[in-house]
Amino acid sequence: MAEATWHVLGAGAIGCLFADYLVRGNCEVTLIERAGKTPGPILLESACAETATSANPGARGAAHAPLRALGARTGVPKDSGPITHLLITTKAYDVLTAMASIAPRLGNTVALLMVNGLGLAESLSQTYPQLSVFYGTTTEGAYRRNRRHVVHAGRGETRIGAAHAAEPPPWFGQWSRSVPRCLWDADIDTALWAKLAVNCVINPLTAVHGCRNGALAERPELAARVAQLCREVSQVSYAAGYTGTAQAIDAMVARVIQATAANRSSMLQDVQAGRPTEIEYITGYLLQVAAAHGVPAVHNRQIMQEVERLAP
Numbered sequence: 206m207a208e209a210t211w212h213v214l215g216a217g218a219i220g221c222l223f224a225d226y227l228v229r230g231n232c233e234v235t236l237i238e239r240a241g242k243t244p245g246p247i248l249l250e251s252a253c254a255e256t257a258t259s260a261n262p263g264a265r266g267a268a269h270a271p272l273r274a275l276g277a278r279t280g281v282p283k284d285s286g287p288i289t290h291l292l293i294t295t296k297a298y299d300v301l302t303a304m305a306s307i308a309p310r311l312g313n314t315v316a317l318l319m320v321n322g323l324g325l326a327e328s329l330s331q332t333y334p335q336l337s338v339f340y341g342t343t344t345e346g347a348y349r350r351n352r353r354h355v356v357h358a359g360r361g362e363t364r365i366g367a368a369h370a371a372e373p374p375p376w377f378g379q380w381s382r383s384v385p386r387c388l389w390d391a392d393i394d395t396a397l398w399a400k401l402a403v404n405c406v407i408n409p410l411t412a413v414h415g416c417r418n419g420a421l422a423e424r425p426e427l428a429a430r431v432a433q434l435c436r437e438v439s440q441v442s443y444a445a446g447y448t449g450t451a452q453a454i455d456a457m458v459a460r461v462i463q464a465t466a467a468n469r470s471s472m473l474q475d476v477q478a479g480r481p482t483e484i485e486y487i488t489g490y491l492l493q494v495a496a497a498h499g500v501p502a503v504h505n506r507q508i509m510q511e512v513e514r515l516a517p
């Protein structure tokens with residue numbers, strides 16, 4: 206059977222990183238850039254230390270491996286046919302507009318949604334009932350140094366799945382051979398909820414207080430807010446049936462704060478760049494679930510209002 210051709214909607218850091226993985230796995234990939242942007246090569250730089258393993262303890266990669274040009278075709282002028290397999294890596298608030306720009310090319314398309322927050326799969330399926338929607342979540346770290354230069358900052362794990370698919374579809378073979386530590390997750394909802402729960406705590410607090418992730422553990426007044434939000438996120442998680450997250454949220458948040466202490470969260474970056482934030486898809490989604498289960502979540506409501514006041 207012929208292999209799927211992938212299109213990537215949202216040529217940001219994560220979109221470019223996965224396009225690069227797929228190209229290096231011999232997949233055909235086209236990056237769809239925004240209309241009006243001049244296409245051209247995108248440079249990728251690896252700044253990852255090799256992951257230490259038991260076979261290779263203490264391994265460290267070159268601090269800055271040479272740049273290489275991403276081999277995906279970018280902004281190909283004649284690329285106007287049907288899109289069969291689509292990776293979506295835009296900001297959550299851009300998904301529906303970006304999809305509208307390619308709507309005539311969509312049919313029974315496989316749409317792999319790898320964005321922050323939750324709630325978009327439902328909107329997508331309503332607008333495009335023929336799509337086959339899958340979710341992806343990753344702890345890979347990448348950022349843009351500038352518009353055409355992406356830095357791969359840290360290796361991570363990628364999980365893909367869909368509530369409607371217990372078994373991986375044939376196209377998943379391309380991902381498992383191309384993307385390191387890429388797993389099929391038959392319970393992807395639980396993984397997505399766990400990520401949402403951590404993002405509900407770290408992202409809005411760092412955005413409102415203008416601090417790096419590590420400050421949430423170092424400054425007592427921020428640690429107190431972390432504890433308040435964790436308590437509520439735990440209550441909502443229990444009510445929604447995510448018992449694992451409900452029980453472990455404090456430890457999960459502490460671990461991510463420690464592992465990403467020097468990072469600026471994606472929401473802080475959005476605020477500092479004068480962009481909209483993804484709060485509606487993160488805390489906003491949590492509040493919808495809280496309301497559906499009659500859980501008050503007053504601190505989450507308050508931090509959402511604080512973030513909304515920062516909006517450009």
Ligand code: KPL
Binds near residue numbers: 418461468
């Ligand atoms: O996912 C993140 C984000 O910034 O969106 C965390 C885990 C909080 C890392 O900064």
